[in-house]
Each structure stands twice: as structure tokens, then as C-alpha cells.
Amino acid sequence: MAIYIYSDRKSLAAELVAFAKQEGKESVILAMGTPAEDFQGCGADKILEIGSGPAENYSKALADYLKKHTMELLLAGATLRGRDVAARVAGYMKAPLCADVHSIIGDAGDYIIERMMYGGAVNSRQKLPSGGVATVSSGCFEATSGQSVVETISLKEDLRVQLLSCEPVVRSGEDLSNATRVVSVGQGLKQQEDLALIRQLADAMGAALACSRGVAEERRWLPVEKYVGISGNILSPSVYLACGISGQIQHIYGVRDAKIIVGINNNEQAPIFAASDYGIVGDLYEVVPALIAELQRSL
Ligand SMILES: Cc1cc2nc3c(=O)[nH]c(=O)nc-3n(C[C@H](O)[C@H](O)[C@H](O)COP(=O)(O)OP(=O)(O)OC[C@H]3O[C@@H](n4cnc5c(N)ncnc54)[C@H](O)[C@@H]3O)c2cc1C
16 A cells, blocks of 8 residues: 655655555555656655646645545645645545654554644644645655656546635745744834834844744734744744743744754743753843944954
């Protein structure tokens, strides 16, 4: 029985192929919304070219197809679209679904998966039976390579919801995902004008500016694409300096892969210190100017 793979990111598809090979199963990449040739090089046994419409439009027809072809598993890359497709197909198939898995391994005909829960506070182990569906995060397996046989099938596209237009969102400011240093500000900042102070520190460090969710969503002092955390940006900078941020788990989840976390907070009990490599207990209105002066002096 084959492991079927859907991902709108080629690199993630190649990682999921590696898992299928590790389990000694046939691997079949589902090319929906992306031409089959885009997945050449991922090393799958087969690429099923299904259609050029949005992947989610094939969910019902794909579920019917997979029911007839007794699949071992359907694995989708844990991207926005992968989650969407996996949930729809699992629903139509009445199949069990495990979301955002970061580890999966075969176990006597079933699969043991691990996934984070409660904003990363708990690592949960679950058993997914053969015939199940999972969305899998990137980085779990070493991507394979190699050419695949292409087979074209025709599945009916559900056109009840139609795409009218699609325009890129214009993002303001620098791209946080590539920043190696990030200075982030929380609701410990008293007023919007004081952002200038935090910007000055970011400039002195050659860092990008980010914030907690409250600063973006509630106070609207910075655009929402600037906030860090489980529902915002997930970053892995070399240095993350948190100014006036309490350090709740939902925020820290977004920088759990940062190399060095520095917390500045006037409450020594603030959770940010438990997550920090270095902590400064103090008023950010005193600490930040002192840091800027020190950085400028050493230039
Ligand atoms: C489902 C869910 C998802 C969420 N997702 C996210 C997310 O993705 N990202 C996110 O950020 N949050 C998220 N949150 C909100 C999160 O739980 C926290 O409420 C939020 O991160 C708190 O923001 P903050 O630390 O800026 O503010 P606060 O919690 O108000 O903390 C402000 C901190 O500043 C300190 N402070 C005050 N004055 C000073 C001063 N003068 N000098 C130094 N320190 C000072 C205080 O001691 C305090 O620790 C989520 C919550 C839920 C329920």
C-alpha cells in the first residue's frame, strides 16, 4: 500500500518521500495545482498528475480515489494549503487525522506520531492507524532525490467556490524571517512614541524590529506581520532581545529556536527570564538607553 504525499512545497514533499522510503512503502506525490514536473527530483516512486486547479478543489474527488486505492497514509506538508487539503480529505474519507506532526515512525502496522500541544507546552505522543492522514512539519526527514514515473489521472474539480483574484499583500518594513538579530518590544512600552527608543536600539544592533501580539493587534503600534509567536512569526535568529515582554508560552514558541534570548523586564518573576539565556531585571527606559550608549561607544 502506498503512502500518498501532498505538499505545495517541493522540499517538504521530498522529505515526506524520505519517510515513505524509510518505512519501505511506495511513495506517490499528488500533483494538484502544481505541474508534475515541478516534483521531479523528489525521489518518489510515482507522481500522480491530477489537475491545475487549486489543490483543495480536488479534495472530494481525491478522497473517493484514495478510498478505492486503499492507501497506507496520506501525508501533507504542514503548510496552510497542506493543512486545508488534509482536513478536507480526512473529512470526506472519515479518516483519522493528526495535525502538525514533528515526528512519525512505523510501529507494528500503526504509526506513532509526536506533536506539540497547548502552544508548545506539551509534547504529545499519539497512535495513528494505517489509513490515517497527517500533516507533517518541515525538517523531520532528510529530503531524498531522484526521478519519478508520472501518471496522469483526471479527477473532477469542485468549482462551486471560484477564485476571482489573487493579489500579493504589500508588507511594510524588513522581512523578519531572514533576520539574524531581532529586537522585540512588548506591552511594557508605555506609549507609541517610545517605539523610537526601541528602533534606535535595533539600529545600533543591526537588528530587525518585532513585537508581541498585543503591541500589534491590540495597540496597533506596529503592523501585524511584525509580531512573534505561535500565531505570528516563527523565527530562529542568532539573538532575540525582548524588551518589556512578559514571555508567555504563546510568544516564546515563536523564538524557541533562537540561539540566544535576552530578556529585559522590570519584574524578576516574569516568565521571559525562564526562557532567556541572559536576563536584565530593570526598567527598559533605563536599560535600553544604556545599551544604546554602550553600543555606540564601542563602534
Ligand atoms: C491562543 C493564543 C495565541 C496567542 N498567540 C500569541 C502570539 O503569537 N504572540 C504573542 O506575543 N502573544 C500571543 N498570545 C498572547 C500571549 O498569551 C500574551 O498575552 C502576550 O504575549 C503578552 O504580551 P506582552 O508580553 O507584550 O504583554 P504583557 O503580558 O502585558 O507583559 C508586559 C511585560 O512588560 C513588563 N514591563 C512593564 N513595564 C516595564 C518597564 N518599564 N521595563 C521593563 N519591563 C516592563 C511587565 O513586567 C510585563 O512582564 C496568544 C494568546 C492566546 C490565548
